[in-house]
Amino acid sequence: MNKKVLILDASAFIGKFYFYLPNGKYITVPGVLNEILDEKIKNVIETYIQSQKIEIKSPSTRSIKIVEQVASETGDLPYISETDKQILALALEYKNKGFKTTIISDDYAVQNIAKKLTINFVSLVQKGIRYLISWEIYCPACGKRFPPSYADDICDVCGEKIKRKAVKKKLLRGKENEKFKGINRKSQRT
Numbered sequence: 001m002n003k004k005v006l007i008l009d010a011s012a013f014i015g016k017f018y019f020y021l022p023n024g025k026y027i028t029v030p031g032v033l034n035e036i037l038d039e040k041i042k043n044v045i046e047t048y049i050q051s052q053k054i055e056i057k058s059p060s061t062r063s064i065k066i067v068e069q070v071a072s073e074t075g076d077l078p079y080i081s082e083t084d085k086q087i088l089a090l091a092l093e094y095k096n097k098g099f100k101t102t103i104i105s106d107d108y109a110v111q112n113i114a115k116k117l118t119i120n121f122v123s124l125v126q127k128g129i130r131y132l133i134s135w136e137i138y139c140p141a142c143g144k145r146f147p148p149s150y151a152d153d154i155c156d157v158c159g160e161k162i163k164r165k166a167v168k169k170k171l172l173r174g175k176e177n178e179k180f181k182g183i184n185r186k187s188q189r190t
């Protein structure tokens with residue numbers, strides 16, 4: 001059996017990866033919607049969820065613990081969000097069940113941990129979909145905002161765990177993009 005699953009993180013949705021693989025099986029985690037501020041993208045995701053094109057699944061606490069352990073070994077733990085942990089933990093569970101699992105993410109820390117867990121990953125940049133994304137890092141309790149370089153995951157004012165949201169997207173069109181648009185057009189005929 002060669003069952004394939006694609007696990008999508010917030011960067012995959014912001015880069016509109018779902019336009020490029022219309023027949024794939026997509027899975028994501030509950031936290032992803034919280035990381036996306038763009039209402040249009042949120043609506044698209046919700047439509048996909050309703051039509052069961054995208055499934056939302058939660059990993060077990062046990063799998064999350066494994067991911068946290070590996071992330072602390074690679075030094076990536078301060079750089080990943082709860083959602084990132086869910087993405088990686090879910091991918092690990094599918095991989096252990098024998099699925100051909102690929103994470104779609106442009107997040108370097110996620111890719112790095114995936115590598116360590118021997119889970120395949122693809123970035124949108126590799127697919128020729130180039131865009132810029134920036135993260136807003138903030139404290140949900142006192143509202144303080146932090147620069148992207150802020151390495152700690154605890155607010156230095158009130159001690160709350162800080163959160164982040166993807167806030168910007170800019171598609172940089174190029175030859176590679178044209179190629180993928182062609183594939184998209186073909187697949188839409190079915």
Ligand SMILES: [Zn+2]
Pocket residue numbers: 139140141142143144155156157158159160
């Ligand atoms: Zn705070």
